[in-house]
Amino acid sequence: MRLTPFHARTSELCDVYNWSLWCNWLLADMYAPDHIQEYFAIRTACAVFDVSPIPKYHIHGPDAVRFLNRIVTQDVLHCAVGQVLYTPWCDDDGKIMDDGILARLDGQSFRLTAGDPWLYWLEDNSVGLDVVIEDVTELGVLALQGPNSRHLLKTLTDTDLDQLRYFHILKTELAGIPVEVSRTGYTGDLGYEIWVEPPQAVQLWDVLLEAGEAYQLIPFGDYALEMARIEAGLLLADVDFYSSKKVVYEFEKSSPLELGLGWSVKLDKEHFIGQKALQQEHARVPSWGTMGLEVDLNSLEAIYAGFGMPLYLPHEAWNEAVPVYSGGHQIGKATSGMWSPILKKYIAIARLKPQFTRPGTHVDMEVTIDAQHKLAQTTVVKMPFFDPARKKSLGQE
Amino acid sequence: MNSLTKNYDAIIIGGGHNGLTAAAYLAKAGRRVLVLEQRHLVGGAAVTEEIYPGFKYTVYSYVVSLLPPRIIQELQLPKHGLHVMPLEGAFTPMEDGNYIASYSDEDDTLAEIRRHSKRDADIFPVFNIMMYDLARAVKPILTMIPPDPANPGLEGLRTLRDLGGHLKSLGKEKFHWLTKIMTMSAYDFLREWFETDVLIATQAQIGVIGTFLGPKSPGTAYVLLHYYMGELDGASSTWGSQRGGTGGVSEAIAGAARSFGAEILCNAPVKQVIIKNGQAIGIALENGDEIVGKTIVSGCDPKVTFRTLVDEKELPSDLVDAIDKFKYRGSSGKVNLALDGLPTFPAMKDKALIRGMQEICPSVDYLERAYDDAKYGGFSKRPFMGCIIPSTVDPTMAPPGKHVMSIFVQYASYDMPAHGDRDQQREAFGNAVIDSLVEFAPNIKNLILHKQVITPWDIEQTVGITEGNISHGELMLDQLFFMRPIPGWAKYRTPVRNYYQCGSGTHPGGGITGTPGRMAAAEILKDGN
CATH class of the missing domain: 3.30.1360.120 (Probable tRNA modification gtpase trme; domain 1)
Structure with missing residues (x-):
């Protein structure tokens, strides 16, 4: 430790x-x-x-751009000095391994963050390139x-x-x-x-x-961070998705396209790991979409009333996946959720079959009380749930 | 006549939070709504004002808890700026330098009580569950249209039946506790549970808020329950402060009303409701303008609604009589301070408590004496005070490093004849508040950059509430439910056709609840107006 x-x-x-x-x-x-x-x-x-x-890696040298462009799904070639990119990276099958932010510190020098340590994997992939990878x-x-x-x-x-x-x-x-x-x-x-x-x-x-x-x-601390990141619609590794390197079965893996991260996958840039698989996936419809859910409080209140209980709202973020249904058939899962004290809404991040991802679609989320499974009505919404203008705006004097 | 001479479906007199709530619901139902507010800003007693440059005072009402989640949802208030932050605990300094604190985390609260009495700490969770159950038992009554038991009608009978069934479902024990809490004094009620004087004091003070009663006066236990019915995000009896001051709540409701198409006109004091053949047809403004409306709704207190805005000849004499007897007895004042830094309470061992509420009620006797002082007129020499320093969590309230402190003070009478003219009364009252606060926070005097002192008379002058009672009339058993404001006229209607009431003087009463506004709107729509 x-x-x-x-x-x-x-x-x-x-x-x-x-x-x-x-x-x-x-x-x-x-x-x-x-x-x-x-x-x-x-x-x-x-x-x-x-x-x-x-985990942070300082990646520098004449081939730094080439190397990184091979690793991550974003286009590093067009990343200006002083710019920072959010980017996933994938395995050969186009399944997400991790994500992080990549900062271009100068022409040949970058810093990459990650959810898990990747030093050996990065080094393995740098063979033959003039690049130095340091764990910082x-x-x-x-x-x-x-x-x-x-x-x-x-x-x-x-x-x-x-x-x-x-x-x-x-x-x-x-x-x-x-x-x-x-x-x-x-x-x-x-x-x-x-x-x-x-x-x-x-x-x-x-x-x-x-x-x-x-x-x-x-x-x-982490509890407050968890709440903020769900409101921001930011996915968490090991909760909303799993690294393909850490799981055994295919169904546990997911592609950035399924996670709603398609905007950070530059399919047409020069070769990168997983490119072909992602291009193919893009050509057909991805198997899943990732969207927000808003729980209908009246329906939730009615469920609790059935147990003689007042409405219960999760004041801490939860991150155990629960099934999501439509017409009695399971069509996805909600992977994390919480009561948002700012929005006064019960929100959740969900992986849904593509035909249910249109905003406004009504789906049901499972709620368990006393080991009994009940269905709360929810509405599919776009993320982020909370997106204040100040997040991106410039300052004023 | 100006461009406002359109035909409105509803004209709301008074842009307080209940008037705005009624306006929002009526506009949401497709009605053409106009709100008329006498002041330059909406909110009534729920306003934020920059009296001293750079510092925002949450001038009168300062905490939020009773606004039901249903109204927040239905009016989508977060979208319009509702942003209520829970207060982290409460701190009560004692006269011997000790203190008691409570926290949102029950274990921490119990650890605090245990310092004073292990027995009381053991009992406290049971007490809390009982209060929670009682609050839940009474809560449905808050959103019932009060039936008149003497003349219930079919719908009233149905409500009474539901009420009976509801009370029966409580079971014997809870029903007995409910009866006790409805009739006892806060002190007697709490004394049945606890032995720690300061713990009883911190609870009993809740029971006297907005009333001219001491903690040992019967009827105050109910007020305690009234405030226990509050909640934030499903956490019961939790209080919060709105970002940017309480005015933000009113602004949010006004924003919702506007989004549904309601028009809101400020600086538009109403002189009178225009009545023709026993039917309200419009209003006359102070400036002589007249505006036509199918329905007129008063968000003002009962005396203004019935005695100021309407000619006596339009009303039955027994109603006039009853309204004249309706008890206001404003008992609370307010002092708002702009501070050069954070005040220090030497008794405060956990510094985080400065972000919560600081309650000056060190003992039951202190509270009762505060009442004794004021009950013959005047104010308490050493008053009960509920303080918050919203700038400790909300940077929009004061410049960096500076603070605003909101001090709710009780007791202050409407009349203080022993202290000279109104200005002298205000001055003397403000001094008593600061001098009493200095006993517990000695450095505060040196930090004061600006001081705003508000007596009940000032509330009446500025906001327009009769005798400055924060609940539009005392919250006492004889003025509640089907007796609020008076028996026979508790269903938001009046003897004048198409003239309605929607202020805190109607069921279920005071606090930022929005409920009278919502229920009045529902009744108006039910009448087909």
Whole structure:
């Protein structure tokens, strides 16, 4: 088990001793007794998450572009310096192995993040290319997310953060500490990720938290992050899909097209792993589509009333798949869901047969009470569920 | 006459949250609706105003809990800006430097109670379940059209039958508790459960909110239950604050109403309802304009609805009599502060509690004495105070590093003759509040950048609620259900044809519930108007 470079501070603040492991790094699930406060800080003020455990690879050298373009489904050739891409990568069958963000730091230098470690696989695929792949997971990363995050960061630097566009990155100093700041995150809100060398990590934390006091900054853990990412319609590996390298059976695998990630698959670029399979899949209709569901509360209330119970709403995100039906036949599954306190809606992410993916379609989601299976009515909707303009907008002075 | 002289299906007098709710439902049903608000902004007592530059005050009403999920869904309020954040717990400092806190997490609350009494901590979960059950038992009554038992009619009989069946289904034990809570004082009721004085005080204070009664006055246990019926996202008895202040709730309802086609006109005080042959046909504005409408709906309190807006000769004399006897007795004031930094409560060991509610009710005697002071007129020398600092969770309320504090104060009488003219009364009242707060948060005086003091009289002057009662009339058993506002006229109708009432003075009463507005709209539509 490993500790992130911010652990000396996060462990002081984690009052509830609620930790879990991510890639063998210790990660706080929540800091205060009620993760809802952390969730609301993300949506109302600003909040900071220690995202350091995320596997990171520094990929550089004359063949870096060629190498990466072979690995990921996005078109790296057209990724400008300072730009960041969200991208999946697949196996030969076009099944998703993982996803992450790819930042072009300069002409021949990139940083790729992933849900799981991929060093050996990346190296295996770089044979014969003039490229260096370094595991830089030790790098400290803080996700500063929420409507106040820009105001807060601006107090620490002279760099014009107002003009830093969504999915772009720049080098700067925060209170004299050299960092990289990317306009990225996993919350679907205005937010930044701050990349720092481990020796300066604690100092960065202190500077940020101190300046953050005036901006109602609090740390947040995985439970609040889970809620934010579902509202943002962002899929989670090992929950909404599985890496094809980690499962045994075909049915457990999925393609980015089935996951609604087709926009990040550039089928016509030069060769990449899984290209042929994905082109073929694209030509026919993919077997699944991924959509949002909104649960009809009256129908859910009626189910609970049948048990003499008041309406129960899931205040923590759930991530055990439940079946979805239409006309009594199973037509898919909901893979994660929650009550959204902002939207006042019970939302879920679902994998559905393609004929049921049209927004407005009515399907039924299974609800289990006292080991009895009941069906709540839901409506198919587009994701993201929550998409504030501030997520992408530029700042104003 | 200006461009407004269109034919409206419904004209709503008063853009408070209930008037707006009624407007939204009527517009949603396809009616042409006009809302007339006397002030420059909608919301009535649920408004946010920037009285001091850069600082937003949630001027009167400051927490949300009683707004039913059904209304939030039906009017799609989140789409129009509803954004309610739950308050993280409550903190009550005691006079000996100790304190008691409660949290959204029950285990944490129990750990707190255990510091005071292990016995009370053991009982608390049972008490909570009982209160929860009672709240659930009473909740359906809140959305029943109150039948008049003396003259129920067919529909009323059906409702009474349902009510009887419902009460019977509670079982013997809960029914007995229900009877007790309907009749007892909050203190006596709580004393049957708990031994810890400060714990009883923190619960009993809920029972006196908006009434001119002390915690030992009968009838206050019901008020406790009334506020237990609140919920946020299905979590019962949880309170929250709206992003940008309570005005945001009104704005959201107004946004919904507009989205359905309702028109809302501010700076348009109504002088009178125009009545012809016993039927309301329009309204006259203060400026002399007249607007024609098929249905006129008053969101104002009963006295304004029946005695100000309508000529006495249009009403039966027994109604006039009863309305004149309707008890208002505004008892709460408000102090809003712009602060240069966060106040420090030396007793507050868990700093996160600054983001919750700070309740100044250190003992039952403190509460009862606060009542004693004020019951002969005037205000409490050491009042009960419910404080929140919304800027600790919501950066839109104050500039970075600065804060706003909202202080709900009880008791403050409508009349304070011993303290000079109205300005002097306000000044003296405000000073008593700050001096009492300083006992528990000594640094607060040095932080104050601006102070807004509001007495019940000020509420009446600005918002228009008679005697400044926050519930449009006291929430007492003799003024509830089929007796709200008066027996015989509890179904949102009035003796004047096509003239309706939809404010908090009707069933089920005060708080940001939207329910009178929703039910009034339903009755209006039922009448075919």
